[in-house]
Amino acid sequence: MSRIHIEEWPPYTPSEQAKKDNVLLAAKLMTNAALTAPFTGGVGGIEAEIAYGQKELEYIAREMERLANHEVPERLKKPFLYEAVMVRESDVVVFIGNYRAHSTPMDAACGLCGGEQDCSFVYNKVKHLNGIIDTTDRQRTTAIKGPLCTLRAHDVGYAVGSALWIASTLFVDAKPCYSVGLAGRNLDFCMKSEVVVGILVGAMAKNPYADIPTDYHLTNMAKQIDAVRKISIITRQMANHPYHRFDPSKPKGSKDKKKKED
């Protein structure tokens, strides 16, 4: 007979790891849903990749913290730092990218990219040979190398939407993030795509992606637990006593006094 004990706390214990394995299954189903979402013209162009395991998630969180401190505009600094905390609290991260948006436009003159009656807005700004885009120069001067075929980028929304719908149906918490997608793409997740969305996936009693207090990168639960470990070790040394023969909760000499009275 085998037993699988499942509990959401403490993290990375066997019981919690069993829960993580379940969430991984949900994440895999999310990627399938992403691939079957409705797309422009029914044309596929979505890739997905899953990050799983303490170290993989830590790399992503660190890249987000690097972006927060050195690359993104000031207004994004705290959101990126907060979402890095959420990555560490997640069980799985799902990345979804569209590999056509920067390389094989829809060429339908829709107007989304530049408000033109043709696709000139994109083609005038990218390197191409008679409309065949050369993507081999991957050097960037902005976080995303634009412009993109915006109609293809729109497809990412459907893929992410369907993945999130499955997460919601399976009652696992999920949150799509620009920060996670950007960090993941920089680390070569969904490496065929220029535009990537990262979805945090987790199963906890309390949704780890909502109700975020101020300065969360410094005040989150991991920090609080670490503070308990740090302080209680000092505190116990200050309040030490020879516990075999002395209980400070009893008045000093109370036992002897009682004996004399008897």
Place this chain on the structure above:
Amino acid sequence: MAIYSGEEATQEHLLEVTKGCAVAAAKAPTLTNSLGLRMEIVTGEDLNPIIDVLETFGQTSTFQMHDAVAFKSMAEKGVLPPILLMGADLCNPVLWDCGACGFPTCGEYIKFVSRNKGIGIGAYGPSCVWKVIDFGMAADYACAAAAMHRVEARIMFSIGAVSMFLGHLEGASFVLGLPVGPVGLNNWFDRESWVNAFNYQQRTMGQLAGGPNLSMAFSGGGYPIIKTKPNWWENPTFMKVEQDEEFLQKDAEGKAKVFEKIMKYRGVLPEDE
């Protein structure tokens, strides 16, 4: 106690499902937390101008005709589904300076858009890519809600664009339409209403234009025969790339006709007697 006609009850129920789709779209997660989704449900005769303009568009564009013919056929059968219109102003950037739109900063983008906002065949631009992705999520949630109700639905650029041109969801830069229904199986795939739209030869030539390699004979000679008939080697056919002034003229005239019609519906031009 009452007995309901299955056809009528299910047709009526589609409106309730459409409302459910709208609720789902509004509940869709976002990346920007600032999509500003707007919605409208259009039903029955109020769809007529939309279908009429779509059909005029279709005179020079097959995908628009494909949808127009389907809607017309549904209208004739009395099974026109309610249409959920979803729209948002996607020309309002999220201020992340990400560069995905092609401008180095959102400030540069705003400067450009304030002077050069324009329109393509169905949407305004340039757009903020992240808003566009959020809008996709909302549309996807509406589609998924219809699917969960086991209702046929198909998200449409064509019907959304025409609705936007006719003044629905004023202020939106991109509008999509989701017909929720009709009741039945595969109304939007392998369309019955499309049976007489093209003959066999026209369909074959359409496929050839979309994928000529499939019909290409030995290319080593430098001028390959394109196989267009059973005995393709007899009186062979070749592909020629050329400008088509006739089509360009037809296309321009078609667009002019469409916008004249839109102006009439919007009351800018007087309606025909």
